[in-house]
Amino acid sequence: MSKKKSLSKRQNAILRFIYEYNDENGSSPSIREIGIATKISSTSVVNYNLKRLVEYGYLVRKKMVARGIQLTDRTQAMFAPKRVDAFISTLFRVPLLGNIVAGEPISITDNDFQTYDEDDSIGVAADMLPKRTDDIFALKVDGYSMVGDMINDGDIVILEKTEQPPDDGTMVAAWVEGEGTTLKRIYREPKQNRIRLQPSNPTMEPIYAAVENVQVQGRVLMVLRQTA
Amino acid sequence: MSKKKSLSKRQNAILRFIYEYNDENGSSPSIREIGIATKISSTSVVNYNLKRLVEYGYLVRKKMVARGIQLTDRTQAMFAPKRVDAFISTLFRVPLLGNIVAGEPISITDNDFQTYDEDDSIGVAADMLPKRTDDIFALKVDGYSMVGDMINDGDIVILEKTEQPPDDGTMVAAWVEGEGTTLKRIYREPKQNRIRLQPSNPTMEPIYAAVENVQVQGRVLMVLRQTA
DNA sequence: GTTGACATCGAACACTTGTTCGTGTAAGAT
């Protein structure tokens, strides 16, 4: 369906109004609202112009449905401000689930309906993350155990839930029975049947725990620090 | 307006339906459509639940307006696949202008429409930044001069162009004649009529330069590090 | 001068849609 090269002044005004109304109200305007906004006194004239715009491919309508007008994607693109919309990447909202060093395993559930305050999530651009980002979350660092890796108290780490046991040396958030959740590099010591959780702060001792007393909750993908 | 911690099953279903309907139809559903979708046989029960959801802050309604239901931003964010469309925050594309330690002042132009390759820009959520974000850019750190501040080689710093001279002790990117662009904490030494650019790596010496030979290009807002 | 396409308009009507009313059940508090 080819588009008309030029629309009438009224038709342009109608499209712009629909776009702006939708942006502000989350819904489409009624025939009468369009008429008021574009100074068309008769609903049948609005209807006639809408019919034309449908023919030209600028919008679609649902019969006998209140506010059943929807701009096509191409029409929306005509009006969208050249901002976020123009970007390749997408913004991921990463739940900030708490601080490291907590008393029990952090609940990482796919909880569709849990509400986060603004302080409870971190925006991260998708292209700063690796491909599979289904299971990511953030934790705020509480302590200095990883300063050798340039991770400071108060920093935010973005983690990916891991299914497979991570390689030795991977920086992870791990829950340890009796210790809580800790940020360390993980090493297996099979001969002793234990896990070593190694801080990178030379003044701190590693944590040793039986394998069954450790739950790896995620591996570190990114570190974020706000300085201002 | 405080939000209820948990909604009823029906209320969750209503919210989800409204979100999905809006996404697919560009408009909001009617009371009757909500009822059909959530198997509520009476419009007054739907109306009752919508009233509750308004009270809890999940949506707003327009009186006596067909399809006059709009999810609040926070509610939309709950359902949005973590995408740009979920507008709590917007994604800022911060130009990655180069590496610190370059031969001449970095050109920071307000170029709204310039397209950057993926390697040339960094996505940052707006709510991770302070209010005025007109003039921000990113630089990749090359070197170890700021390891005392937990900034490592290869890290990315997000900076804000500063008009006013920053306070002593502020971490800045500064261009120094004969030295290039460097990341340091800046101090003025008025008696000697010079600027001291202080690394936080104890093994490194500060840079001293005449005031007129130093251009502060930005102050550090954020540090980002990719580990995976 | 006639014809057809396009555009406009008010009014009426059909249908969609939101609100209110009266009633009922269940659970918890007093």
Place this chain on the structure above:
DNA sequence: ATCTTACACGAACAAGTGTTCGATGTCAAC
């Protein structure tokens, strides 16, 4: 036992909204 609140429901009504009709005007082509 009583009261309050939450939740449910069908029906009726009020208001919003889309569609159609008949009339009118403009303009270009023939």
